[in-house]
Amino acid sequence: MFFLVWGSRGRNKEIGAGEFYCPDCDDHRGYKKIAVTRWFTLYWIPIFPMGKPVGEYVECGTCKSTFNERVLSMDPxxxxxxxxxxxxxxxxxxxxxxxxxxxxxxxxxxxxxxxxxxxxxxxxxxxxxxxxxxxxxxxxxxxxxxxxxxxxxxxxxxxxxxxxxxxxxxxxxxxxxxxxxxxxxxxxxxxxxxxxxxxxxxxxxxxxxxxxxxxx
Ligand SMILES: [Zn+2]
The missing domain is CATH 1.10.3680.10 (TerB-like)
Structure with a gap:
């Protein structure tokens, strides 16, 4: 028997960076903006991206906490x-x-x-x-x-x-x-x-x- 094992998985890609106010650090920090794209996999190996990014998030460079990108517009x-x-x-x-x-x-x-x-x-x-x-x-x-x-x-x-x-x-x-x-x-x-x-x-x-x- 031969099974073709296919599926999909998310892959992260850095699409931006800068400085922001990190709510967890309660201070200004560097951040990375990450886009998550679903990739078609064959035998668990990503082969090609399936359409547009399914989500984006912001990661603090210091504490590694992740946030919705709306965090970039907040600066208490x-x-x-x-x-x-x-x-x-x-x-x-x-x-x-x-x-x-x-x-x-x-x-x-x-x-x-x-x-x-x-x-x-x-x-x-x-x-x-x-x-x-x-x-x-x-x-x-x-x-x-x-x-x-x-x-x-x-x-x-x-x-x-x-x-x-x-x-x-x-x-x-x-x-x-x-x-x-x-x-x-x-x-x-x-x-x-x-x-x-x-x-x-x-x-x-x-x-x-x-x-x-x-x-x-
Ligand atoms: Zn932080």
Whole structure:
């Protein structure tokens, strides 16, 4: 008796490579993109490919984990870095504009900003940055609330509270809070999308009086 033993099996072929964010390594790594093609086999020997690749996957060069190719479009680390940069720009601009709200800025306000920025961004503000930020804030016609509106969706309530309390601290640094500063702070709370009761609690604790009317 003679049996013709035929069948098929998958063969892998590298069709691309590059760098990606590996979820298993939680860092950027090299990857290989692999295409799987079914091959016709005769006596278990691949003879020819049967049509198009049946699948593609991405393999991490370090941990060898394999992923759907959609992994290549995900990069939470880069997204986090981008958010942090936007957040730190927003926090700085908000505090400097707050300090400028009453038309003048003094050393106590600068000291408060320096301290607040260290609390928020968990790093020191470069002293050379202060002068530049001050000038930039003076020339910037954008309302501070705009900056916060952009970053607020990525922040939790604790982060929002920290930003609001920092802005209040800056406003209080020169010893008094005027109406323009109070209005500004209410706009900030609104832009941060802090729950109203939560924001009012902070204002009460900080001794910031209520204003009843707010521009829509
Ligand atoms: Zn990996």
């Amino acid at each position: 680390k880069a997204a986090a870095e981008k958010f942090e940069a936007a957040f730190s720009i927003a926090a700085k601009r908000v505090m400097f504009k707050m300090a400028l709200a009453d038309g003048e800025i003094d050393q106590s306000e600068i000291d408060t900003i320096t301290q607040a920025f260290a609390n928020i961004a968990k790093r020191e503000i470069d002293p050379a940055d202060i002068a530049a930020e001050l000038e930039a804030a003076k020339d910037d016609p954008r309302p501070v609330a705009d900056y916060l509106r952009e970053v607020a969706p990525g922040m939790n309530d604790t982060g929002k509270e920290l930003v609001l309390r920092s802005a209040i601290a800056v406003a209080k640094a020169d010893g008094h809070i005027d109406d323009s500063e109070i209005a500004e702070m209410h706009d900030l709370a609104f832009a941060l999308d802090l729950p109203k009761a939560y924001a009012n609690g902070i204002f009460m604790e900080e001794g910031v009086t209520q204003i009843t009317k707010r521009a829509a």
